[in-house]
Amino acid sequence: MDEIIRMVGVTKEYRGIPAIRDVDFTLRRGEVHALLGENGAGKSTLTKILAGVTQRTHGDVLFEGRSVNFATPAEALAAGIAMVFQENSLVPSMSVAQNVFLGDETFFNRLRGKYIAAQQLMGSLNFLVDPWANVATLGAAKKQMVEIARAVRQNAKVIIFDEPTASLTPEEVAHFFSLIERLKARGVSIVFIGHALEESLRIADRITVLRDGEHVLTDASANLDRDKIVQAMVGRSLSNEIYARRSERKIRKPGRKALSVQDLSMGNIVRNNSFTVYRGQITGIFGLIGSGRTETAKIVAGVEKRRFFHGGEVFLDGRRIRYRVPRQAVRDGIVYVTEDRKIEGFFDSMSISENIHTGYVAAGLTKGMVLRLDEMRELAEHWTRALNVKAINTDAQVVELSGGNQQKVVIAKSLVQKPKVIFFDEPTRGVDVGAIAEIHQLIGDLADQGHAVVVISSYLPEVMNISDRILVSQNGRVVEEFTPTEATEKRIMYAAVH
Amino acid sequence: MRLGRLSALSQEQIVLGMAVVLFAVFALSIDGFLTAGNILSVIQNVSVLGILGAGMAMSIIGRGIDLSVVSVMAYSVAWTLSAFNQDVNLYLALLMGFGFALAVGLINGILIAYIEIPAIFATLASGTAVAGFGQYFLVDTDVVFVSDAVGRLMSIGSGRTLGVPNSVISLAIVAGVLYWILHRTVFGRYLFAMGDNTRAARVAGIPVRPMMVAQYLLTATIAFIAGLVTAMAVESMNTRVVNSTLVYDVILIAVIGGISLSGGRGSVRNVLIGTVMIGVLLNGMTMMNMPYTAQNIVKGAILLVAIIADSFFNPRDEQTSQQGDI
Numbered sequence: 001m002d003e004i005i006r007m008v009g010v011t012k013e014y015r016g017i018p019a020i021r022d023v024d025f026t027l028r029r030g031e032v033h034a035l036l037g038e039n040g041a042g043k044s045t046l047t048k049i050l051a052g053v054t055q056r057t058h059g060d061v062l063f064e065g066r067s068v069n070f071a072t073p074a075e076a077l078a079a080g081i082a083m084v085f086q087e088n089s090l091v092p093s094m095s096v097a098q099n100v101f102l103g104d105e106t107f108f109n110r111l112r113g114k115y116i117a118a119q120q121l122m123g124s125l126n127f128l129v130d131p132w133a134n135v136a137t138l139g140a141a142k143k144q145m146v147e148i149a150r151a152v153r154q155n156a157k158v159i160i161f162d163e164p165t166a167s168l169t170p171e172e173v174a175h176f177f178s179l180i181e182r183l184k185a186r187g188v189s190i191v192f193i194g195h196a197l198e199e200s201l202r203i204a205d206r207i208t209v210l211r212d213g214e215h216v217l218t219d220a221s222a223n224l225d226r227d228k229i230v231q232a233m234v235g236r237s238l239s240n241e242i243y244a245r246r247s248e249r250k251i252r253k254p255g256r257k258a259l260s261v262q263d264l265s266m267g268n269i270v271r272n273n274s275f276t277v278y279r280g281q282i283t284g285i286f287g288l289i290g291s292g293r294t295e296t297a298k299i300v301a302g303v304e305k306r307r308f309f310h311g312g313e314v315f316l317d318g319r320r321i322r323y324r325v326p327r328q329a330v331r332d333g334i335v336y337v338t339e340d341r342k343i344e345g346f347f348d349s350m351s352i353s354e355n356i357h358t359g360y361v362a363a364g365l366t367k368g369m370v371l372r373l374d375e376m377r378e379l380a381e382h383w384t385r386a387l388n389v390k391a392i393n394t395d396a397q398v399v400e401l402s403g404g405n406q407q408k409v410v411i412a413k414s415l416v417q418k419p420k421v422i423f424f425d426e427p428t429r430g431v432d433v434g435a436i437a438e439i440h441q442l443i444g445d446l447a448d449q450g451h452a453v454v455v456i457s458s459y460l461p462e463v464m465n466i467s468d469r470i471l472v473s474q475n476g477r478v479v480e481e482f483t484p485t486e487a488t489e490k491r492i493m494y495a496a497v498h
Numbered sequence: 499m500r501l502g503r504l505s506a507l508s509q510e511q512i513v514l515g516m517a518v519v520l521f522a523v524f525a526l527s528i529d530g531f532l533t534a535g536n537i538l539s540v541i542q543n544v545s546v547l548g549i550l551g552a553g554m555a556m557s558i559i560g561r562g563i564d565l566s567v568v569s570v571m572a573y574s575v576a577w578t579l580s581a582f583n584q585d586v587n588l589y590l591a592l593l594m595g596f597g598f599a600l601a602v603g604l605i606n607g608i609l610i611a612y613i614e615i616p617a618i619f620a621t622l623a624s625g626t627a628v629a630g631f632g633q634y635f636l637v638d639t640d641v642v643f644v645s646d647a648v649g650r651l652m653s654i655g656s657g658r659t660l661g662v663p664n665s666v667i668s669l670a671i672v673a674g675v676l677y678w679i680l681h682r683t684v685f686g687r688y689l690f691a692m693g694d695n696t697r698a699a700r701v702a703g704i705p706v707r708p709m710m711v712a713q714y715l716l717t718a719t720i721a722f723i724a725g726l727v728t729a730m731a732v733e734s735m736n737t738r739v740v741n742s743t744l745v746y747d748v749i750l751i752a753v754i755g756g757i758s759l760s761g762g763r764g765s766v767r768n769v770l771i772g773t774v775m776i777g778v779l780l781n782g783m784t785m786m787n788m789p790y791t792a793q794n795i796v797k798g799a800i801l802l803v804a805i806i807a808d809s810f811f812n813p814r815d816e817q818t819s820q821q822g823d824i
Binding site for chain 2: 364
């Protein structure tokens, strides 16, 4: 197979700080190539250089044998390289056909022709998407199809996907893989930034691993396995540490009943949901996105606005509670650690210590209305040490940290509030492999200290590995409960989808 | 990532630099610019603008904006003065005016926090309503004069203490108190948290809605203080100020000093730098006999240059928007 892209010694510096250093990368015609690495390893930077989103500082990129340096994504697209971003770039208020032909409008825009052309395009790709449908009404998988159709229409020879499966359910992921196969059959070369190793092993022909901006490994995926990749990603073998065999682990006994949810309902997202959470153990809730698990936690913690609250009761230590705002829940000792730390986790403009201290202040733990800066420093010192937050000092901005350290700050911000019941929603999403083990350890310690801990996750190995009880949420309610010894991936997944 | 700290110059420093350059140019080219008297008058002329700007900065930091400050300032103080002129006790008159300002602040806060109207529209409408209401019900004349019977109150706007104009001292006090509130109190921390990320603030347990109401009560209070300082400085309150471009000047000094319109960033210092910049500029242009309309062109151009310079030095590229994921 001949090479369609060859990158030689490519370096990209952001104001003197290299994001990728001296990286070699080749893409063969018609292959699927996965890029793996921890957050900050340089995967996005590499693909952005290919797609013309940013420009390299040193090195050379050969596309079909010619040296290229795309100044804009439009230039890259004209040459035949398209990128499908994680945050998708569709216009939600327009129809599918309008989106497919976006940027290609003529002065007199003949919509009818466009719809017919879009329908033919969708048909040729075997995509079941109605070109008249409004994009806002489509699910994540169908949106992705529209993006792919757009790239195909523009005759892209190379399509780059940035974490394409991050927001998809397992079924949608399976569908996405069949799309990739179809693209491959058409002779399109594909680069994708993977985040789940198993997926990448399954779909990719070759895999490249980056670490700290440097190229570590490229090999055919047939020659690789999970352990080898993880080792390449972190530079040491971690998989045993993170996902220890459950049989070797002691299962915590339930303590006093902390929280009891009865027949909770909200619209058609949460339907008659009932479950109980005990102190001193980790209750894992597994469910696919849209199964009502996040919403249930948010209702309990007062995060979801009350006007959507339709019925049911929640008891904390036997007392009936019903919160209108998170403030009341926080003061009663229930905290919710968000799944999306950028949107509702931390404060960008504040330092690590201010972020942690803000949690403390908001829980009403300061005396009076005047802030004490020595108290802030002490708290920050204590918690960054306790959670092993890696930063130059506690005055560093949170946005400068890696995903794992950001997550630790967000967790610290909730733990200073002295909670009794802690909901962790996807606690290791977007967290580098090294920090996952630390966060799991921390969650276990919290349960050992007697806290009632709930971990919501859609990653099976995580739920199975850390939970003392596994609840499965499906279609708005908890449908099944397993002990860690009886749970298997198959049984849990079966309960979650049927 | 990693770049926030390293970025060469902030807008604040750029504006400070521009102010220094302007100052030097004026000092060399205009006779009488570089005298102690003139420099004090520069600050004195903009001290009211600075007080209003500090209030505006506070509301912008909390991810809001208050366009009703000029109306509130004009009519709350005009009502106080006209009531006092009609033999109402001074303290009662002050209480009436202050109460009026607070009522407007409360209405603004409720509209924005609970009815969820965007701050810019809510305060634009309430500012217009206040002006109409004030003209119709509260004061009969456009200009209300200050009688000497106000006594010591006069000293907040006119006169000097140890050679420094009292209006400048008023600005310093307001700025100092506001600085303390923003950086040393729970209120200030909540305000920054809300302005930075309202959802995260809510989840952390910050009372977001009551805070918004408190924020507009505080801007109304500052507007009332600014009005008193103005009235005492020029011995009258001219309510026609509501038809002027004053509110834009107030936003100008907050923004030019580097208070981010997206909230959560900036402090009192930015406003003071913006105030000095505009003060130097206005004074210099006036001394050069530049017509008022031409001054507006310069002010607008300066604002644009400041914003362009900021986006040049601190570009909002993928690095800033992606934050932490190279």
